[in-house]
Structures are given as C-alpha cells and as structure tokens.
Amino acid sequence: MMTCDLSRLTLMQMRELIDAGEVSREELVRAALSAVAEGDEVLGAFLEVDEEGALAAARAADNTGGQTGGVLDGIPYAAKANICSRRMTTNCASYMLADYRSPFDAKVVASTGSAGGILLGKTNMDEFAMGSSTENSAFHKTRNPWDLDRVPGGSSGGSAASVAANYVPAALGSDTGGSIRQPASFCGVVGMKPTYGSVSRYGLIAFASSLDQIGPLTRTVHDCAAVLDALVLRDKRDSTSISHPDSGRFSESVAASGEDLRGWRVGLPREYLGDGIDPRIREVVRGAADGFTGLGAEVRECSLPHTDYALPAYYIIASAEASSNLARFDGVRYGMRTEGESVLDLYLNSRGEGFGPEVKRRVMLGTFALSAGYYDAYYLKAARTRRMIVRELEQAFSDFDLLLTPTTPMPAFGIGERVEDPLAMYMADICTIPANMAGIPAISIPGGRVDGLPVGIQLMAPRFADERLLRAAAVYERVTGDRGANPLCPGDVPTEGVCDR
Amino acid sequence: MTFDDPTPLIGLEIHVALATDSKMFCPCETEFVREPNTQVCPVCLGLPGALPVLNRRAVELGVLCALALDAEVYPEMQFERKNYHYPDLPKGYQISQLAAPMAENGIMSFTDDDGGEKEARIRRVHLEEDAGKSIHLPGEGTLLDFNRCGVALAEVVTEPDLHSPADVRCFLEQLRELLRHTGASEVRMEEGELRCDVNVNLVHNGEGTPGRTEISEVKNLSSFRGVERALQYEVERHRQALRRGDPLTHETRHWDEEREVTFSARSKEESHDYRYFPDPDLHPVRIPRAMIDDLQERMGELPRARRRRLSREYDLSSYDADVLVGGGLADFFEEVVAEGSNAKAAANWVMGELSAHLNAEDIGIDELPVQPGQLAQLLDMVDSGEISGKIAKEVWGAVVQQGCDPRAIVEERGLSQISDDAQLESLAREVVEEHEDVVRDYRSGKEKALGFLVGQIMQKTQGKANPQMANEKLREIISREGCE
Numbered sequence: 001m002m003t004c005d006l007s008r009l010t011l012m013q014m015r016e017l018i019d020a021g022e023v024s025r026e027e028l029v030r031a032a033l034s035a036v037a038e039g040d041e042v043l044g045a046f047l048e049v050d051e052e053g054a055l056a057a058a059r060a061a062d063n064t065g066g067q068t069g070g071v072l073d074g075i076p077y078a079a080k081a082n083i084c085s086r087r088m089t090t091n092c093a094s095y096m097l098a099d100y101r102s103p104f105d106a107k108v109v110a111s112t113g114s115a116g117g118i119l120l121g122k123t124n125m126d127e128f129a130m131g132s133s134t135e136n137s138a139f140h141k142t143r144n145p146w147d148l149d150r151v152p153g154g155s156s157g158g159s160a161a162s163v164a165a166n167y168v169p170a171a172l173g174s175d176t177g178g179s180i181r182q183p184a185s186f187c188g189v190v191g192m193k194p195t196y197g198s199v200s201r202y203g204l205i206a207f208a209s210s211l212d213q214i215g216p217l218t219r220t221v222h223d224c225a226a227v228l229d230a231l232v233l234r235d236k237r238d239s240t241s242i243s244h245p246d247s248g249r250f251s252e253s254v255a256a257s258g259e260d261l262r263g264w265r266v267g268l269p270r271e272y273l274g275d276g277i278d279p280r281i282r283e284v285v286r287g288a289a290d291g292f293t294g295l296g297a298e299v300r301e302c303s304l305p306h307t308d309y310a311l312p313a314y315y316i317i318a319s320a321e322a323s324s325n326l327a328r329f330d331g332v333r334y335g336m337r338t339e340g341e342s343v344l345d346l347y348l349n350s351r352g353e354g355f356g357p358e359v360k361r362r363v364m365l366g367t368f369a370l371s372a373g374y375y376d377a378y379y380l381k382a383a384r385t386r387r388m389i390v391r392e393l394e395q396a397f398s399d400f401d402l403l404l405t406p407t408t409p410m411p412a413f414g415i416g417e418r419v420e421d422p423l424a425m426y427m428a429d430i431c432t433i434p435a436n437m438a439g440i441p442a443i444s445i446p447g448g449r450v451d452g453l454p455v456g457i458q459l460m461a462p463r464f465a466d467e468r469l470l471r472a473a474a475v476y477e478r479v480t481g482d483r484g485a486n487p488l489c490p491g492d493v494p495t496e497g498v499c500d501r
Numbered sequence: 502m503t504f505d506d507p508t509p510l511i512g513l514e515i516h517v518a519l520a521t522d523s524k525m526f527c528p529c530e531t532e533f534v535r536e537p538n539t540q541v542c543p544v545c546l547g548l549p550g551a552l553p554v555l556n557r558r559a560v561e562l563g564v565l566c567a568l569a570l571d572a573e574v575y576p577e578m579q580f581e582r583k584n585y586h587y588p589d590l591p592k593g594y595q596i597s598q599l600a601a602p603m604a605e606n607g608i609m610s611f612t613d614d615d616g617g618e619k620e621a622r623i624r625r626v627h628l629e630e631d632a633g634k635s636i637h638l639p640g641e642g643t644l645l646d647f648n649r650c651g652v653a654l655a656e657v658v659t660e661p662d663l664h665s666p667a668d669v670r671c672f673l674e675q676l677r678e679l680l681r682h683t684g685a686s687e688v689r690m691e692e693g694e695l696r697c698d699v700n701v702n703l704v705h706n707g708e709g710t711p712g713r714t715e716i717s718e719v720k721n722l723s724s725f726r727g728v729e730r731a732l733q734y735e736v737e738r739h740r741q742a743l744r745r746g747d748p749l750t751h752e753t754r755h756w757d758e759e760r761e762v763t764f765s766a767r768s769k770e771e772s773h774d775y776r777y778f779p780d781p782d783l784h785p786v787r788i789p790r791a792m793i794d795d796l797q798e799r800m801g802e803l804p805r806a807r808r809r810r811l812s813r814e815y816d817l818s819s820y821d822a823d824v825l826v827g828g829g830l831a832d833f834f835e836e837v838v839a840e841g842s843n844a845k846a847a848a849n850w851v852m853g854e855l856s857a858h859l860n861a862e863d864i865g866i867d868e869l870p871v872q873p874g875q876l877a878q879l880l881d882m883v884d885s886g887e888i889s890g891k892i893a894k895e896v897w898g899a900v901v902q903q904g905c906d907p908r909a910i911v912e913e914r915g916l917s918q919i920s921d922d923a924q925l926e927s928l929a930r931e932v933v934e935e936h937e938d939v940v941r942d943y944r945s946g947k948e949k950a951l952g953f954l955v956g957q958i959m960q961k962t963q964g965k966a967n968p969q970m971a972n973e974k975l976r977e978i979i980s981r982e983g984c985e
Contacts, residue, residue, distance in 0.1 A: 210781035327593020
C-alpha cells in the first residue's frame with residue numbers, strides 16, 4: 001500500500017519529499033506505475049504508458065541529483081495524446097494517427113522535461129480533441145473515477161481521470177472550448193486554461209489554432225501554479241506565443257496568497273445562471289459566491305448579454321479552422337492510408353476510414369462555413385461576434401477583478417447518454433467557450449457536489465491576469481473549497497506530511 | 502479593329518522565388534540541391550504540431566520587389582490559407598495572401614522589340630510559400646520532393662495591359678533584369694525561380710459591335726520562350742475561332758512543350774473553391790514605414806531610370822545606355838568616367854574591348870582584374886597622343902593578363918609614341934629621300950601615296966611614331982621641297 005500512498009501525494013508534497021531526500025524519483029515513478037497497473041484497466045485514462053522510459057529518466061535523475069531548482073524535478077506527469085513526444089505514439093485518439101510517432105517533442109514536453117518532469121504516459125481524449133466526454137476516442141472509453149458509469153468529460157478526459165484517480169499529480173491537457181476545465185469539473189480536480197499565447201502550441205496537434213491552449217490538470221491550485229511555472233515561456237517557434245509578465249512566479253505567488261480576498265471585486269454574470277443550467281449547479285455557484293463574500297470579496301451580479309452567441313460563433317470558427325488544420329491528414333505521407341484508384345480515392349478512403357463521425361461532422365461544418373457564398377454569412381459573422389464578446393468581457397473587467405460562473409451546466413453525465421445528440425453534447429461547453437473566444441485565462445476548481453458527484457466553479461480574469469486568477473483560486477480552495485475523496489481511491493488528499501512509510 | 506484585326510489582352514501572374522537563404526516559415530536552406538527531400542523539417546513537411554514562423558528576409562525582399570514595381574506597400578498585411586488538396590502540398594493548404602496583400606497598384610514600363618516605350622499596370626504583389634514537386638514516372642507512380650516546399654515566393658499580378666506575345670517576352674525579360682538588379686530574386690530560370698500563368702483573350706469590333714472572346718489561362722510556364730510560343734498559339738487559336746464563329750470557353754489550359762500546343766485541363770481543376778481565411782497561426786504583419794524607406798534607399802536607381810540618366814548625362818545613344826545597363830557594365834563605366842576619362846571613349850572601350858574580354862573568358866565584371874582607374878589611365882594615354890589606339894589594345898591585353906598599370910607596361914615595353922618633332926622630321930626626310938618616285942606620285946595628285954610614306958615611318962619605328970604627326974611632317978617636307 002506504500003506505493004499507492006505515494007502516488008496520492010500532491011505535486012508540492014512530492015517536491016518537498018524529493019528535496020528532503022526522503023523519497024527517490026524512482027519510488028515516485030514506481031508508485032505511479034503501480035497505481036496505473038492497478039486501476040487503469042477499468043478506468044482507461046491512458047492510451048499508452050512508457051514504463052521503461054519513465055523509470056530510466058527517474059533513475060538517471062536520482063543518480064545525478066536531478067534538475068537543480070527544477071519545479072517538476074522527479075514529478076511523474078501525463079500528457080494528452082495530441083501533444084507530440086518522441087517517446088510513445090501521438091495519435092490524437094484517432095485511427096488516422098494510430099501508429100504515428102512524432103520526430104520531435106512539443107515545446108511543453110521539452111520544457112517540463114527541462115524542469116525535471118517525467119512523462120509517464122499519453123492520455124485518452126476525444127478524437128482530435130473534438131468532444132466533451134472522451135467517448136469520441138477511436139480506441140476506448142475513459143470512465144469517471146467518481147462513478148464508473150459516467151463520463152470523465154472531455155476532450156482531456158484521460159488527463160482529468162489520471163489526476164482524479166491519483167495516478168499522477170499533474171497532467172497536461174488542451175483547451176479549445178473547455179476541454180481542460182469541463183473534465184476537471186466532472187472529475188473534481190483543478191484545470192486551467194492560461195491566457196492565449198502564454199503556453200507554446202508548438203507540438204500541439206491543432207484543432208482550432210486561434211482557440212487552442214495547453215494547460216495543467218492537478219489536484220490543487222498550488223500544483224497548477226507549479227506546472228505553469230514550467231509551461232509559461234515565450235517560444236519563438238510559435239508566432240502567437242507571448243512573453244508573460246508573471247512567467248516563473250506563479251507558484252511563489254500562490255504560496256503568498258494569504259487567507260482572505262478583501263478588496264476583490266467578483267462579478268457573477270447572470271447569463272451563466274439561466275435556464276440551461278442545472279438548478280443544483282446554480283446552487284453550488286451561489287454557495288461559492290457566498291464563500292467569496294465570506295472571504296471579504298465584494299460579489300455583485302452583472303450581465304454579459306452576448307454570452308448566448310458565443311456557442312454558435314465558436315462552432316463556426318473552431319470548425320472552420322479544424323477543417324483546414326485536419327486537411328494534412330490525407331494518407332499521402334504518414335498516418336492511415338487506404339489505397340484507391342486515383343489520388344482522390346486515396347484521400348476519400350484514407351479520410352473516410354481514418355476519421356470518426358464527430359471529426360467528419362466538424363470538418364464538413366467548417367468547410368461549409370468557409371465556402372464561397374457562405375463565408376460572409378458564417379465565418380465573417382462569427383469573427384465579428386467574437387470581437388463583440390471580447391469587448392464585452394473587457395468592459396466587464398473594468399468593473400470586476402474576476403468573474404465567477406459554473407464550469408459546466410450539469411454534473412458528469414452517463415456514458416452513452418449524449419452520444420446520439422451532438423447538440424446536447426455541445427451544450428456541455430457553454431460556460432467555458434467565452435474564455436477561449438476572448439483568449440482570457442480561466443480556471444475550474446472543485447466547488448461542491450451534486451448527488452455525490454463533484455462540480456467545478458469557473459473563475460475568469462482578463463488577459464495576462466493568470467497570476468491573479470491563481471491567487472484567488474488558492475485562497476478560495478484553502479478556506480472553502482471542496483477537496484478530495486472519490487470512491488476509487490478513497491481518503492482525503494493528505495494536507496501535511498506523508499502517509500506512513 | 503474588326504474580326505480580322507482583333508487585339509489580344511494579356512495579363513500575367515508571375516511567381517518569383519525570393520533570394521532568401523532559408524525558407525519562408527522555417528529555417529531550412531533554399532539552395533538548389535539535387536538529392537530529394539534533404540532540405541526539409543517538420544514545418545515545411547507540415548507534420549502535425551509544427552507551426553510557421555515568418556522569415557523577416559522574405560518580407561524585405563518582397564517589399565523590394567514591390568518597390569521596384571512602383572507599387573504601394575501597405576503598413577499591414579495578413580497571411581491567409583488557400584485550401585486545396587494535392588500530394589505535394591503537405592498541409593492541405595498553402596499560406597498565401599488574398600484580402601490584405603503586401604502591395605497593390607504598381608506599374609512597370611518596358612521597351613518593346615522596336616524600341617517603343619510601353620507600360621503595364623501591376624495589380625498586386627503578394628507573398629506566398631511554394632509547394633513541393635511531383636515527379637510523375639509513367640507506370641511507376643508519382644514521387645514527391647519537398648526541397649522546394651515552403652520556399653518564399655512573390656506573386657506579381659499584372660492588369661491585362663500587354664497586347665502581344667513579343668511584348669510579354671520583353672516585359673518578362675526586363676522584369677527579370679529588375680528583380681536581379683534589386684536583389685529580390687536571382688531569377689534562375691533553369692531552377693524554376695520564375696514561373697508564369699498567362700491569361701489571354703481578344704477584343705474585337707466585329708461587324709461594328711465590340712466584343713471579346715472568353716479568357717483562357719495557360720498555367721505554369723517556366724521559360725520566356727514557352728510563354729511567347731504558348732501565347733502565339735493561344736492568340737491564333739482565339740483568332741481562328743473568332744473568324745469561324747466557334748465558341749470558346751473560359752478555361753485553364755496547359756502548354757505542351759514538345760508539340761508546341763496548348764490543351765484543355767480537365768474542368769475539375771477549375772472548380773476549386775479555395776476557402777481562403779486568415780491563417781490563425783500568423784498574426785497580421787506590420788511593415789514599418791522606416792523599413793520601406795530604408796529598402797527604397799538601399800535599392801538605389803532602377804535600370805530604366807539609369808538608362809535615361811546615362812544617355813542624358815553622358816550624351817550616349819539609347820542603344821549604348823541599354824548595353825551598359827543591361828550588360829551590368831554601367832557601374833564600371835561610370836567609375837572610369839569619374840576618373841576623368843572622356844565618356845564616349847570610355848563607353849566604346851567598355852562595350853568593345855572590355856566586354857569582348859569578359860565574353861572570351863566567360864567571366865563577370867567582378868572577376869575582371871582591372872580597376873576602373875587603370876582603364877582611365879589607358880584612355881588618357883590615348884587621348885594625349887602618348888600611345889596610339891592600336892598600341893592601347895596591345896597594352897590592354899597585358900593589363901587584363903597581369904593586372905598591372907597600363908603606364909608601367911608602356912614604359913616597360915617602350916611603347917610610348919614618338920612625338921618628338923626633330924626625330925620625326927629626320928625620319929620623314931629619310932623616307933622622302935628613299936622613295937622619290939612615290940613623292941612624285943603624291944605631287945602629281947595621288948593622295949594615297951602619302952599613306953605609303955607614313956607606313957614607311959611606322960615600319961622604321963615599329964609602329965610607335967605618332968601617325969598624325971608623321972603625316973603632318975611628311976606634307977610639310979614635301980611641300981617645302983617642292984618650293985625650293
């Protein structure tokens with residue numbers, strides 16, 4: 001049981017033990033591997049685990065004393081299967097790329113590596129990150145650690161489940177319309193989408209380039225900040241990458257965040273608490289609002305009237321970009337290839353067999369939105385709508401430091417419950433999409449329970465105010481937040497020391 | 502203008518490979534290599550997860566190209582994705598520009614075969630990346646080479662202002678000269694650094710009603726001869742169709758180099774909807790005014806302006822100015838003149854002896870071991886009568902071989918002309934005494950006889966006597982003696 005106990009530690013707890021020489025990196029990796037071995041056959045969080053590579057990296061670091069000062073030194077972590085790594089396949093949970101091995105590491109894999117992080121495996125996801133339940137994976141389903149008959153959310157469902165099931169203290173996901181935050185909410189963990197451009201997209205297999213952003217899933221806000229310290233770097237290979245003013249100071253800032261939120265102005269936009277939201281979720285959010293008030297913050301209702309347009313505009317923009325981003329998967333140079341009589345047949349056969357139904361649906365939707373005669377009515381109009389949403393949020397942030405909303409309109413739903421109804425599935429992202437449209441940072445932290453299932457609350461801040469977001473989330477988490485238990489790995493996350501070793 | 506004499510309207514879309522060291526969006530080299538797929542990386546191969554980063558040099562050279570065409574360079578441009586599937590297009594889209602191109606509204610003047618001055622308006626100049634190369638092996642399938650994929654191109658689009666295949670050739674030849682001059686492109690035709698799509702139709706006034714034939718587009722021509730021949734073929738095809746009343750369709754055609762005919766491309770290729778939209782991987786690019794001004798200044802004088810200035814400033818014929826500028830000899834010429842030489846003499850020498858030497862040795866002017874000052878010195882010695890034109894050629898031969906000063910050679914070989922009055926007088930006397938019969942002939946009116954006598958002086962001096970002075974001396978002596 002010792003190994004299982006080790007894998008339940010938070011990243012910061014692991015950090016302390018390694019630094020104190022009380023635990024080796026190899027022990028931590030072994031603990032993670034045995035937790036995966038024990039539970040993942042049922043849970044299905046991972047698509048591939050690199051036992052050999054992870055152990056070798058851990059031993060090498062133990063022998064050399066590790067990465068001096070590396071925030072992630074010796075920390076095992078998981079990465080979503082759309083993040084390129086030289087080790088293991090990078091398959092986007094698609095038949096199209098079933099055996100695809102990238103010849104290069106994504107920038108985030110390289111930078112977590114230089115911070116000492118140890119990549120344990122690649123996690124399951126909705127194919128090409130299109131979906132909200134991880135049921136669109138071509139390979140297998142991932143279950144929610146809190147209730148094995150429910151979905152973990154998506155598209156970063158494998159990453160969320162791997163953290164919730166205490167396999168690893170941190171996982172990387174990608175968030176195009178809520179794909180980090182929504183599964184974080186469903187699985188009762190912390191998930192953050194940083195400001196667009198603050199984490200390099202180099203090596204992230206693109207879904208919708210203007211919306212995609214890599215971010216961490218962890219069990220605590222402090223852990224989230226520690227991972228961001230490794231991730232947030234200007235990268236000259238990504239033209240949309242920016243220099244973040246607080247790069248490298250997130251963890252430090254969270255540690256010094258204090259016990260109250262006096263003077264903070266928190267907005268509660270009423271459009272996020274309307275009819276489409278499960279009343280029990282509304283209760284959780286109102287409870288959280290009271291929590292913020294209790295911490296000394298000034299919480300006021302506000303209005304963001306364009307919120308309703310975010311979802312339709314998002315599906316046009318994201319699908320349009322996806323239709324172009326996925327054009328390279330044609331069977332000619334790599335990936336699935338099904339021969340045909342002509343080049344056109346080769347394309348049609350390879351794409352027809354390589355892509356699943358949701359990917360095809362979005363490629364067709366996006367192709368249509370960009371077509372001659374429809375471009376103005378769809379793509380251009382959606383782009384204009386997006387600018388209105390940006391302006392509206394900017395305006396709101398002149399009155400508020402933060403916005404508080406639900407992360408999802410409902411708690412985790414049952415496996416198979418929504419697969420036949422794409423529109424019902426799309427609604428799962430209704431609260432998270434505006435932050436992607438505006439490029440602002442947003443975090444989901446556990447906010448309470450509905451029927452024993454965890455539900456998240458979402459905090460949003462202006463562009464570059466990631467540090468502010470983390471501080472507020474950390475204070476709320478420390479004083480009020482819901483942490484902990486799920487039936488698969490029972491017991492609260494230990495807050496101090498180590499379990500009996 | 503009737504059916505019998507319709508006017509061709511020709512517009513061009515020209516793709517020029519910019520002279521960057523690396524590709525447009527990745528660090529791969531652009532130098533032409535034969536081994537396929539050796540200059541590639543995840544970015545230009547369009548591997549999943551790779552992202553483009555714009556090469557600043559590509560923007561600078563593109564701006565140079567636009568400035569050379571007198572186009573308006575916009576302060577901000579946007580890259581867009583042109584979506585279509587083809588095996589040598591690895592991303593499934595080409596990064597190009599549509600709604601917000603780099604530059605628009607230029608003009609290029611050129612000289613036609615008869616020396617007439619003409620102009621074509623430039624609609625736009627935009628940047629885009631090249632695709633890879635498909636090599637079709639009959640019966641064996643198709644091979645793909647991505648070395649060229651991602652190379653920076655400028656696309657120059659003209660208005661349909663050209664009216665004959667020969668004018669198009671002149672326009673392209675002079676465009677090539679312009680691009681080479683500015684350094685925007687080396688325009689190595691054999692490496693496909695200039696490729697051209699041509700659009701052509703005829704306007705006519707048949708039976709009193711103005712009309713026009715449907716436009717045909719001939720794609721991907723990579724030689725000037727090909728462009729001219731394809732256009733000749735198309736103009737004739739349109740003309741005959743017009744005469745016979747055959748209908749023409751708006752279509753894309755290909756040029757068959759072997760058979761020298763164009764043929765219709767399958768209509769499927771024309772039904773493309775490229776679904777352009779702004780590339781979300783690349784923010785809009787600002788082109789600062791300072792960068793444009795700086796490039797304008799560094800670009801200096803353009804060839805056409807220089808030709809006009811040379812012929813005005815040095816009183817050269819436009820033919821001479823053409824040869825000097827077109828042959829890349831103008832810098833050398835102007836430096837020789839700046840050293841004090843007579844412009845006419847300098848031009849003649851540069852276009853004659855110097856140019857012949859470059860051709861014979863197959864070298865460029867940069868490789869010539871002669872400095873402009875050395876040629877100026879040589880011309881100065883001719884001008885002052887120190888050496889004859891004939892000796893000058895001999896000295897030049899030594900200068901280009903040894904690279905030393907002409908004066909040193911003249912002194913070393915004792916080639917200075919004999920211009921000494923007393924010495925020439927005694928030589929002339931000698932010759933007159935030796936050839937009394939010839940002197941008699943001269944006196945009796947045979948002007949030519951004097952030439953023989955001058956020749957005798959030259960023989961005695963191994964050609965060093967100043968011919969002008971020898972001539973005068975002889976006349977003087979003969980006429981003096983006649984009076985005695």
